[in-house]
Each structure stands twice: as C-alpha cells, then as structure tokens.
Amino acid sequence: VAPAVAPPATFAGGNVRISLVRQLSSGDYFEQWLAGAQAEAKALNVRLEVSSGDGNNDKQALNLEQAVTAKSDAIIVDHGFAQTVQPAIKKAVAARIPLVAFDVDPGTPQAVALTQDDHQIAEQALGALKADTGGSGEVLYVYVAGFAPLDRRDETWEQFKKDNPGIEQVARIGVVNSSTASAVADQAKAALQANPGVKAIFAPYDEFAKGAALAVKELGLADKIKIYGADVSTADIGVMTEAGSPWVATSATDPANVGRVAVRAAALLVAGQDVDRALTVPPALITQKGLRDAAITSVEQLTRAFPSLTTPDVARVPWVAP
Template sequence: AAPSVSPPATFAGGNVRIALVRQLSSGDYFEQWLAGAQAEAKALNVRLEVSSGDGNNDKQALNLEQAVTAKSDAIIVDHGFAQTVQPAIKKAVAAEIPLVAFDVDPGSPQAVALTQDDHQIAEQALGALKTDTGGSGEVLYVYVAGFAPLDRRDETWEQFKKDNPGIKQVAQIGVVNSSTASAVADQAKAALQANPGVKAIFAPYDEFAKGAALAVKELGLADKVKIYGADISTADIGVMTEAGSPWVATSATDPANVGRVAVRAAALLVAGENVDRALSVPPSLITQQGLRDAGITSVEQLTRAFPGLTTPDVARVPWAAS
C-alpha cells in the first residue's frame, strides 16, 4: 500500500547512519537476517554500517564502542553476551543514541529489546516431539549456554522435562563457532553411539539441527531417530525434505523479516517516533510433511504459504510503502 505520510526530512539525503554491530555472521540464519536488514535500509534510504565480531566478543564490544564514538544516528546490536555489550550500550544511551538490541539483554530500559518468541519456538518444536514420541523416550539435547535465545529455549526445555517425566535427556552436546554444523555432527555421532536408545534430538538452532541430521544419516539411524529444530532457510528446507531426512519439524520466523523489523525500529527511533521497548516476532511450526505436501522448496515459497512469517505491523514505519 502507498505510505500514509512523507518521510521525515532527516531521511531525504540518504545520510542517516545506522550501525549494525553483530556478534556472529556465518550460517544461514545470520546471512538471511543481514539480507533483510540491508533490504529494509535501502527501502528507507538509510546507510547501514555493518560490523561483526565473528564470534569474538571483545571484537564486538570494540565495534560497539566505535559506533558510539562515531555518533551513529542509531545502533542495532545483533546478539552478543550481556556482560560484553552492556557497558557500551550504557554509553550509547548516555550519548542519546537510539539503540535496538536483538537477541541480547541491553540492560538499559531506554533501549528497544527485539526478540523472536523463543519460548514459543521451543514449545512448538517440543509439541511436535511429544506428539511423535507419545511423551516418552530418550532424547539428545543440543544447547550452548550464554546465547539469550538459546537460554530462553532452554527454560522451556527444562519445564517440558518436568511436565513429561517419560522424556529422559541422556546427553547434552553443543558448540557455536564458524563451523557449528560439522562440529555438532561429530559430537552427535559420538553421543548417539554411546546412547543407542535415543529416539529424538532436540536441536533448537538450524546449525545444530543440520549437524544432528548429518550424524543421524551417517549412522544409518534415520528411521529411528527424529530431529526437532528451530529456524529455517532454503538450504534447511532442502535438508528437511530430502528422501529419508530425520529432521521432521522446525519452529521458525523468517530471519530476513526479523532483520527488516530491527532496521524499521531503529529508523523509527531516529525519527523520534514511539516504539515499544519490547518487540517480539512470533514463529510458525514447519513440518517435513507440510513442506513435502505443499511442494515448498524455498523460503520465498514458504512465506507465501505462511503469511504470518511476515510481520509488517511490528515496528511499522508510516512513511514506508508496505
């Protein structure tokens, strides 16, 4: 639809600078998220200045300090550990630089905290696991503490185990680095060999799920062990739908849409508009069966089939076309 109001004058010359300060950048999720953020920046005529710590938290903190010193018009902090980013976030707030924190607790009430609904992500995936297992059996869990979204999904997993005493976590594995999927595949192979009774893997991050799928296939266990994950990409859809794939369900947002929301929220703050201090993007449950039945092979097709994956009303920009 055509925009209802004109853009504020600040946006006319293309000189609004939004710093995007990332902790991680490799992997399908983070690549799609960036593509969405860049597309929204282009649509809003703002310059998106992107840095990544590439998994090095000190480097991310330094990049954040630099964005504050450079007097960016707004800053988006994408992931990170609270203890490494909060000191610089405080400086941004003191310098009155609007700030959006995605998937990390900003620790400052002035900042906008953007999340996916991580409890719902875990609930949806675990709901599928419960249906398929009948609520009992040995489960392998993939988790790394310290990442806010994974910690929230872990809260749901802990509650799920209490509510379903027939579910037994027999091992926990996990690593987050620049080759997460292959590292998790190695760990999953060892854990599955040590625990031959496992019938499900809860792997709530797509790099975890891809690694787990590789391990299950290499061990020839795809008929016996099923994977319940999080996130989606075109490559993930390929893995989920290939013949004999053990990855049967994932709960996901569209990462590009979330990147767009982050940039919209930052632009609204630059314009002095009101933005809720807590923004949340809801996920959808995507099943292997559903993907196969609908013949979905890409995220573009998926977003057409699941219109709820696009959230134009979260941080809607009144001067932008929708």
C-alpha cells in the same frame, strides 16, 4: 499500498547512518537476517554500517564502542553476551544514540529489545516431539549456554522435562563457532554411539539441527531417530525434505523479516517516534510433511504459504508502503 505520510526530512538525503554491530555472521540464519536488514535500509534510504565480531565478544564490544564514538544516528546490537555489550550500550544511551538490541539483554529500559518468541519456538518444536514420541523416550539435547535465545528455549525445555517425566535427556552436546553444523555432527555421532536408545534429538538452532541430521544419516539411523529444530532457510528446507531425512519439524520466523524489523525500529527511533520497548516476532511450526505436501522448496514459497511469517505491523514505519 501508498505510504500514509511523507518521510521525515532527516531521511531525504540518504545520510542517516545506522550501525549494525553483530556478534556472529556465518550460517544461514545470520546471512538471511542481514539480507533483510540491508533490504529495509535501502527502502528507508539509510546507510547501514555493518560490523561483525565473528564470534569474538571482545571484538564485538570494540566495534560497539567505535559505533558510539562515531556518533551513529542509531545502533542495532545483534546477539552478543550481556556482560560484553552492556557497558558500551550504557555509553550509547548516555550519548543519546537510539539503540535496538536483538537477541541480547541491553540492560536498560531505554533501548528497544527485539526478540523472536523463543519460548514459543521451543514449545512448537517440543509439541511435535511429544506428538511423535507419545511423551516418552531417550532424547539427545543440543544447547550452548549464554546466548539469550538459546537460554530462553532452554527454559522451555527444562519445564517440558518436568511436565513429561517419561522424557529422559541422556546427553547434552553443543558448540557455536564458525562451523557449528560440522562440529555438532561430530559430537552427535559420539553421543548417539554412546546412547543407542535415543529416539529424538531436540536441536533448537538450525546449525544444530543440520549437524544432528548429518550424524543421524551417517550412522544410518534415520528410520529410528527424529530431529526437532528451530529456524529455517532454503538450504534447511532442502535438508528437511530430502529422502529419508530425520529432521521432521522446525519452529521458525523468517530471519530476513526479523532483520527488517530491527532496521525499521532503529529508523523510527531516529525519527523520534514511539517504539514499544519490547518487540517480539512470532514463529510458525514447519513440518517435513507440510513442506513435502505443499512442494515448498524455498523460504520465498514458505512465506507465501505462511503469511504470518511477515510482520509489517511490528515496528511499522508510516512513511514506507508495507
């Protein structure tokens, strides 16, 4: 499909600079997201200057201050804690630098807030959990407070427990660091040994779900405990579909698509075009059975099976073919 309009002159020389200021960069989700952002930057002929706090919020705040000082044409803030990024976001807005905030509250209506539909992510995974458990039983929950997407999924979990009094959260575990899956696996093993009645684990982040799956398999409990997660990657699909896997459902967007949306929104702002101040990318429910039945082994195959995972109309750029 040919683009409807010519690119604005600003984009012709390849000199538009967009700073991507990340809190986290390790793990399947963040790697796929970056690959999508870089592919979109290439398609738009913009320079994407990437920094990561590597989980250190002060480092991310400093990187953000530097992007403002360097007068980037636009800034994308990817995750982070509101209290550490909002002061520099204010400075970006004061300096009239367009800003897109993904998965962190920018604290200003002048920035574009991009999210996945986290309530729907939790609803879809919990719908599968409810269907499998009949709405009752002991559940292990994996959560770390302070990350906006996890906090939104937690709101849905809290409501789910109220609506389903037969569901009992017997333990809560969780850690986010550069080796989240193995840290969660250790915690999950201890929690499952202390709570032998657990029949489901709600782990709404793929690193959590991978860790939980490792623990369940190592304890030999895969026939008794099922895992309901969030996110997807080719590696996750491998874990979900391997023989005897306890990870039976995940609700996910295509992270590369979300990275693409963030860069498109930033480019539109650079071009002075209108962008909705709240952009939301919807997820799809992906089940172990569905993956196995359709013999899906990669995210590429998954996006062909679920065309709704690609969202060209969210922050569509009129001068690039969809």
